Amino acid sequence: MFGEALPIAEKYAALLAGDGVVRGLIGPREVPRLWERHLLNCAVLAELVPNDADVLDIGSGAGLPGIPLAIARPDLWVTLVEPMERRTTFLEEAVEQLGLTNVEVLQARAEGVSPKGKADVVTSRAVAPLGKLANWCLPLVRRGGEMLAIKGASAPAEIEKFLAEKPSRAKNRPEIVECGRDLLETPTTVIRLVK
Template structure:
């Protein structure tokens, strides 16, 4: 990426909380990512101009603490990754994760690919496509998302990608209880366990992050028939060997 991008809005300085969320050797990567979001991300229409002054508090930090619910060494798919929230942030904070960013829009995957290359995130793969294009093809320990869809629809897209002992982990706001209630038929149909709701970043951030976790009720009974039909195939701009399998 170039540095001659319009800077109509200044990227805010790094808050002290960032040093409690990111390892010291990863903080410069988080700073650069925040800078890219506040400049090229705004110019490309991936982040609204009004969001630039609160990139750290509203976007970067609250995504980073999602890692509290992601086990060490997990394979992770971030669906509807957009500008890389929470996927890029998690990949910066957690180099132990094998991350796949799933996003259907070309202008977003182009940005994601450039960020991955510039920050040297060699444990990240960018896949252009819808989440359902990967159904029957890949499975992950954790499937994340942020502001993608109500829980019922999110389950339809995410659970076919969740490994038997894995989970959907989605950032959710104050409507999460209502979403869980409305999603009851979908939860039952998929054979999901009762969703867990948690506030993340407690004692770390001034504004905590709400999240919901959905796992399988009976992992031994889960199966993934290969899917065929109209769903378009996803295309990957970065391919890692064994990216959809848990690393041993």
């Protein structure tokens, strides 16, 4: 998945297992499954992102999925958007230590990101239910761009609730896509919504 960038991914895994745990960004129980559940789970999102895309990662937290995506795809420009200062501090340090020249960190809430309507892709993972997420993310996406939300088994129920809240949303129905089918024991479930 990471190819020649595997040493960078390994360094990021070490940061998450060390500083990430100490700072409360990753639970200690997550360390044994960092690769499968976090790094690879996020990196396979690269399958859905077009070449040379401008990506906003909303609610980036410890850098997931933005940092693995940026490591796997150096052609992307990834902006990690995170409102909490302690998390953005960790993200800035991680980006510097990893030598990622295709990543920037922005301390902001999704609603505060400007300019609107410029991103090719907006990603998120474990941020909010689909309805809230769409309200925050879709304004940031250019026409024809897409929102990619990593979800789990709740994806079908979230889509049904999303459509039930506003029946007009049915004309642009979100789809469920599985990434990493050939790479992961459990593929990553993504809700894709095209603007």
